[in-house]
Amino acid sequence: DAGITQSPRHKVTETGTPVTLRCHQTENHRYMYWYRQDPGHGLRLIHYSYGVKDTDKGEVSDGYSVSRSKTEDFLLTLESATSSQTSVYFCAISEPRASTDTQYFGPGTRLTVL
Amino acid sequence: AQSVTQLGSHVSVSEGALVLLRCNYSSSVPPYLFWYVQYPNQGLQLLLKYTSAATLVKGINGFEAEFKKSETSFHLTKPSAHMSDAAEYFCAVSDGVLGGNEKLTFGTGTRLTIIP
Numbered sequence: 182d183a184g185i186t187q188s189p190r191h192k193v194t195e196t197g198t199p200v201t202l203r204c205h206q207t208e209n210h211r212y213m214y215w216y217r218q219d220p221g222h223g224l225r226l227i228h229y230s231y232g233v234k235d236t237d238k239g240e241v242s243d244g245y246s247v248s249r250s251k252t253e254d255f256l257l258t259l260e261s262a263t264s265s266q267t268s269v270y271f272c273a274i275s276e277p278r279a280s281t282d283t284q285y286f287g288p289g290t291r292l293t294v295l
Numbered sequence: 296a297q298s299v300t301q302l303g304s305h306v307s308v309s310e311g312a313l314v315l316l317r318c319n320y321s322s323s324v325p326p327y328l329f330w331y332v333q334y335p336n337q338g339l340q341l342l343l344k345y346t347s348a349a350t351l352v353k354g355i356n357g358f359e360a361e362f363k364k365s366e367t368s369f370h371l372t373k374p375s376a377h378m379s380d381a382a383e384y385f386c387a388v389s390d391g392v393l394g395g396n397e398k399l400t401f402g403t404g405t406r407l408t409i410i411p
Contacts, residue, residue: 185338221304221403222403223385223401223402223403223404224339224385224399224401225401226398226399229398239398271338271339273339283329283341283344284341284399285341286331286338286339286340287338288337288338289336289337289338
């Protein structure tokens with residue numbers, strides 16, 4: 182998985198609780214992304230980062246926030262988890278100077294909100 | 296805005312038969328196109344990509360795809376299916392703005408089943 186780890190790999194939580202997912206990379210890539218994967222929807226972009234402290238919204242950003250205080254870590258926070266946020270979350274990285282928007286993906290985090 | 300349509304959410308082929316997974320795209324600029332594969336309980340792995348060089352792109356595991364601008368298609372093929380090819384396959388498009396948008400738009404995926 183191209184030097185990308187995600188933690189935790191599985192989490193069960195209750196509605197209304199905050200949840201933070203972590204993505205860590207050892208590739209020194211500038212861009213990092215958070216996606217969610219749901220049946221029938223493929224992968225949808227939640228937020229992405231194009232540098233330390235530089236982030237932007239994706240297609241499905243409502244209810245999520247992100248932070249990137251150093252190159253290697255990108256955190257995704259569900260401020261108050263809802264059942265609709267039950268999903269598998271993938272982190273991805275890319276380095277535009279190297280090529281052509283190729284993104285490499287982490288192993289995923291399966292989140293269940295009860 | 297860019298988009299991708301994958302025709303057929305489930306495809307079944309016999310072992311040794313041709314694999315054909317269909318992808319059509321929409322993009323306002325010359326696109327970059329990608330195929331990813333996802334094995335059960337794993338992340339996505341890049342199979343191949345088209346970046347405006349050769350229109351026939353060869354990837355890993357014997358897969359290839361052909362970019363056809365006139366048909367706005369980027370179908371994935373493999374001459375002879377193996378049991379190990381059973382997985383979900385995703386087509387994705389980028390607007391190719393290097394250092395700019397850097398966002399991929401994914402199709403909804405095609406689950407490939409191989410029949411022994």
